Amino acid sequence: MHPDPRPLVLSLAGITKRFGPLTANDQIDLDVRAGEIVALLGENGAGKTTLMSILFGHYIADEGTVHIAGADGQLVPLPGGSADAALKAGIGMVHQHFALAENLTGFENIVLGTQPLFSLTLTRRAARAKIERLMAESGLTADLDVPVARLSVGEQQRIEILKALYRDVRVLILDEPTAVLTPQEADGLAATVRALAGRGLAVIFISHKLHEVLALCERVVVLRGGAKVADRPTAGADRAMLAELMVGRAIPPRERPPSTPGAPVLSLKAVSVGSPGQRDRLEQADLDVCAGEIVGIAGVSGNGQGALASLVAGLAAPREGEARIAGARLGRADPSGRIAAGVGRIPEDRHRDGTVGALTVAENYVLESISEPENQSGGFLRRGAIRARAQEAIAAFDVRCPGPDAAIRALSGGNMQKVVLARALAREPRLVLAHQPTRGLDIGATTDVHRRLIAARGRGAAVLLISEDLDELFALCDRIAVVHAGHLSPAMDTQGLDVRTVGLMMAGHGAGEAA
Amino acid sequence: MWDAFDILLQANFWAATIRIATPLIFGVLGALLCERAGVLNLGIEGIFVAGAMSGWLAVYLGLPLWGGVLVAAGVGALFGLIHGTLTVPLGLSQHVTGIGVTLLATSVAYFGYRVAFPNVATPPRIEPFAPLDVPVLGELPFIGPILGQQTAFTVLAFACVGILAFVLARTPLGLALRAVGDNPEAVEAQGLSVVGLRMGAVMAGSALMALGGAFLTLSAFNAFYFGMINGRGWVCIALTVFASWRPGKALLGALLFGALDAYQLRLQTITGGAVPSQIFLMLPYLFSIAALVLVARRADYPRALMKPYFKGQR
Numbered sequence: 001m002h003p004d005p006r007p008l009v010l011s012l013a014g015i016t017k018r019f020g021p022l023t024a025n026d027q028i029d030l031d032v033r034a035g036e037i038v039a040l041l042g043e044n045g046a047g048k049t050t051l052m053s054i055l056f057g058h059y060i061a062d063e064g065t066v067h068i069a070g071a072d073g074q075l076v077p078l079p080g081g082s083a084d085a086a087l088k089a090g091i092g093m094v095h096q097h098f099a100l101a102e103n104l105t106g107f108e109n110i111v112l113g114t115q116p117l118f119s120l121t122l123t124r125r126a127a128r129a130k131i132e133r134l135m136a137e138s139g140l141t142a143d144l145d146v147p148v149a150r151l152s153v154g155e156q157q158r159i160e161i162l163k164a165l166y167r168d169v170r171v172l173i174l175d176e177p178t179a180v181l182t183p184q185e186a187d188g189l190a191a192t193v194r195a196l197a198g199r200g201l202a203v204i205f206i207s208h209k210l211h212e213v214l215a216l217c218e219r220v221v222v223l224r225g226g227a228k229v230a231d232r233p234t235a236g237a238d239r240a241m242l243a244e245l246m247v248g249r250a251i252p253p254r255e256r257p258p259s260t261p262g263a264p265v266l267s268l269k270a271v272s273v274g275s276p277g278q279r280d281r282l283e284q285a286d287l288d289v290c291a292g293e294i295v296g297i298a299g300v301s302g303n304g305q306g307a308l309a310s311l312v313a314g315l316a317a318p319r320e321g322e323a324r325i326a327g328a329r330l331g332r333a334d335p336s337g338r339i340a341a342g343v344g345r346i347p348e349d350r351h352r353d354g355t356v357g358a359l360t361v362a363e364n365y366v367l368e369s370i371s372e373p374e375n376q377s378g379g380f381l382r383r384g385a386i387r388a389r390a391q392e393a394i395a396a397f398d399v400r401c402p403g404p405d406a407a408i409r410a411l412s413g414g415n416m417q418k419v420v421l422a423r424a425l426a427r428e429p430r431l432v433l434a435h436q437p438t439r440g441l442d443i444g445a446t447t448d449v450h451r452r453l454i455a456a457r458g459r460g461a462a463v464l465l466i467s468e469d470l471d472e473l474f475a476l477c478d479r480i481a482v483v484h485a486g487h488l489s490p491a492m493d494t495q496g497l498d499v500r501t502v503g504l505m506m507a508g509h510g511a512g513e514a515a
Numbered sequence: 516m517w518d519a520f521d522i523l524l525q526a527n528f529w530a531a532t533i534r535i536a537t538p539l540i541f542g543v544l545g546a547l548l549c550e551r552a553g554v555l556n557l558g559i560e561g562i563f564v565a566g567a568m569s570g571w572l573a574v575y576l577g578l579p580l581w582g583g584v585l586v587a588a589g590v591g592a593l594f595g596l597i598h599g600t601l602t603v604p605l606g607l608s609q610h611v612t613g614i615g616v617t618l619l620a621t622s623v624a625y626f627g628y629r630v631a632f633p634n635v636a637t638p639p640r641i642e643p644f645a646p647l648d649v650p651v652l653g654e655l656p657f658i659g660p661i662l663g664q665q666t667a668f669t670v671l672a673f674a675c676v677g678i679l680a681f682v683l684a685r686t687p688l689g690l691a692l693r694a695v696g697d698n699p700e701a702v703e704a705q706g707l708s709v710v711g712l713r714m715g716a717v718m719a720g721s722a723l724m725a726l727g728g729a730f731l732t733l734s735a736f737n738a739f740y741f742g743m744i745n746g747r748g749w750v751c752i753a754l755t756v757f758a759s760w761r762p763g764k765a766l767l768g769a770l771l772f773g774a775l776d777a778y779q780l781r782l783q784t785i786t787g788g789a790v791p792s793q794i795f796l797m798l799p800y801l802f803s804i805a806a807l808v809l810v811a812r813r814a815d816y817p818r819a820l821m822k823p824y825f826k827g828q829r
Contacts, residue, residue, distance in 0.1 A: 056704075058703075058826065083703055083705075083706050084706030084707075093704065095700070097700075099701040099703075099704040099705075100698060101694035101695075101697040101702070102698065102818065103694075103697045103815075103817070103818070104693060104694055104697070108694075109701065111687075111690070112690055112694055112701070112705045112707070113687075113702070113705030113707045114705075116687065117687050117691060117707075118688060119686065119687060120686060121685060121686060122685060122686060122690065163705075
């Protein structure tokens with residue numbers, strides 16, 4: 001191999017970090033050169049975020065060193081545990097959950113902490129000129145003068161990147177930057193990253209989306225179980241190979257047998273949910289989800305998915321229009337009525353809405369059917385029967401846990417989701433509401449959720465799948481509808497549908513415009 | 516009926532409004548400074564007591580009046596240090612700690628008073644701040660008598676409104692304070708110290724609260740009594756929400772409350788005992804509750820209020 005002529009800007013050697021018995025990072029070495037785009041790939045829990053948090057001073061490594069090039073190009077050690085030191089050394093980080101104060105404007109967020117705290121005034125003009133120059137150079141544009149809370153997610157991300165560039169960083173870490181973007185926005189971001197790298201910026205791109213990594217990055221570093229398992233050029237690599245490196249075993253392709261849809265189970269006619277002032281609302285939505293099909297709802301979150309899910313789950317009532325489940329009209333908000341009508345619900349946030357952390361696995365499993373005679377008699381829980389049923393579900397859904405009496409909050413995200421899934425599917429629901437069912441799950445757990453949803457469809461259930469992950473929607477759904485600013489498009493056949501069309505519709509352009 | 520309206524035309528009423536509002540101005544500014552940084556400070560009631568007692572005692576023992584003001588501010592900052600240490604780096608419940616600080620500060624103040632004056636029935640008096648002699652404006656009709664009853668301590672309260680508004684809106688420090696109450700991660704990621712900012716805000720805010728107490732003993736009255744704070748601190752917590760955490764609106768809220776209190780006192784005299792006085796005493800508090808019902812639903816609370824921040828934990 002030819003030696004790379006570009007200067008080294010960052011060098012990590014033997015980084016190890018332990019949290020109790022867990023080794024989150026195990027002897028990791030990583031070198032990054034100026035102008036290089038390096039992908040850091042790995043499943044949740046592989047140690048990507050821990051490694052970057054060490055680099056950015058959130059954590060202190062137990063072992064190992066970080067060296068960064070100083071102004072003269074010489075590598076000097078970076079003191080650990082200080083975000084301030086990392087920033088001063090030229091490391092910038094764009095967090096997956098943006099580190100923005102939403103009550104401040106974009107401008108204020110960018111200059112925050114860059115001027116001496118105890119000065120009488122904020123130096124605005126010079127700062128403004130510098131930000132505008134950076135915007136012109138990088139092509140990142142955003143409204144600087146309104147509170148960040150009012151900006152779109154894409155704009156907030158551009159503010160985050162500008163914040164790092166304003167500090168003249170030489171290494172930019174992007175943590176799952178495309179997770180929240182439409183495909184078009186993601187393309188725009190990729191172009192910006194390439195332009196920035198062309199100017200000598202070193203970029204570390206954290207992702208689990210393999211096609212992005214292959215398209216954008218020149219080198220890929222794969223972490224698994226806290227250790228580095230691969231460090232190679234992306235040229236010559238393919239998705240199957242990277243997936244196998246991440247998971248450590250071959251991933252079987254997803255089987256999706258054909259299915260013939262039956263009668264509509266969920267039927268919405270001109271249904272509105274939520275008050276007109278809300279962002280997450282539905283206006284005059286029409287939608288049919290039939291037995292034996294999976295209908296997907298695509299869209300950037302907060303555009304009406306929440307309102308739709310609340311309606312189906314029974315947490316909200318339709319403001320106007322006619323909503324029916326299996327022919328019965330939906331009136332008031334009535335969660336237990338929906339369960340009785342045969343809705344199996346997989347909520348968006350399994351920690352907040354899906355489980356009660358302090359209760360046991362068995363208790364969580366029967367939470368929705370607690371008043372059924374099989375679970376109680378005369379107001380007393382039938383503990384033995386409940387535990388036995390939970391034990392069956394644990395076996396059937398392969399939940400890795402100490403047993404039915406373990407507190408559910410001790411379970412990993414994937415196993416917790418399996419309990420939620422088991423509860424939702426156990427009673428063979430007519431309609432399955434799956435709201436972001438694979439968010440934050442690793443590939444293994446995701447495959448399992450997908451398999452279960454396809455099985456429910458095969459058994460004749462209607463499945464409503466709300467997801468921000470277009471790959472997931474295109475892989476699972478028979479039809480896809482797009483929601484934007486409360487308006488739901490007609491559901492389109494996935495066969496022959498173009499991802500880019502869906503992307504444009506997610507950004508608010510009509511289907512006609514997109515074609 | 517006209518008597519009730521006539522009250523509004525008396526300079527005396529407006530002078531009383533400002534006098535009643537002044538301690539509340541200090542209190543609301545202090546509370547909003549703490550809350551803007553993300554820390555609820557329910558120690559306010561006790562810090563008022565401690566400020567009232569310590570400022571007055573310092574003057575009684577021979578310090579000049581402004582020396583007493585400084586002592587009160589220092590004592591307030593000290594209780595802020597206690598509240599801040601427990602809630603910011605240690606991350607304890609802000610409610611529980613605040614109530615504890617109130618009980619502690621109140622008890623320490625009463626204890627200190629008893630130690631200093633073991634055997635007095637009537638509290639000893641000091642010579643309080645004298646009314647200001649305002650040139651030109653003081654000679655105007657109506658306005659003159661209103662201003663003529665105010666002291667330099669009141670001027671300090673109004674000045675603090677302007678200073679705090681300027682700091683929050685226009686300086687790098689204000690930017691950091693507003694940010695740390697909304698998203699401490701953002702502050703940390705920009706290389707600033709979340710703990711430092713919050714501790715500073717709680718200590719400065721507590722010092723302001725103590726000034727509210729000191730105003731009562733050094734300007735409004737001339738002695739320290741048990742029970743003299745009488746819920747003023749709690750009112751400030753409500754007024755902070757009413758003010759949407761803005762200094763200008765805090766001034767407005769304090770003046771409104773002061774006006775209601777001054778008004779009900781005068782209304783009591785003209786109704787001549789036909790209505791029990793307790794009904795009138797309730798009025799300002801009923802107003803506080805009504806205002807909260809109207810405002811609090813839409814209130815834009817600092818997002819990180821009452822959420823402890825631990826570094827390296829997301």
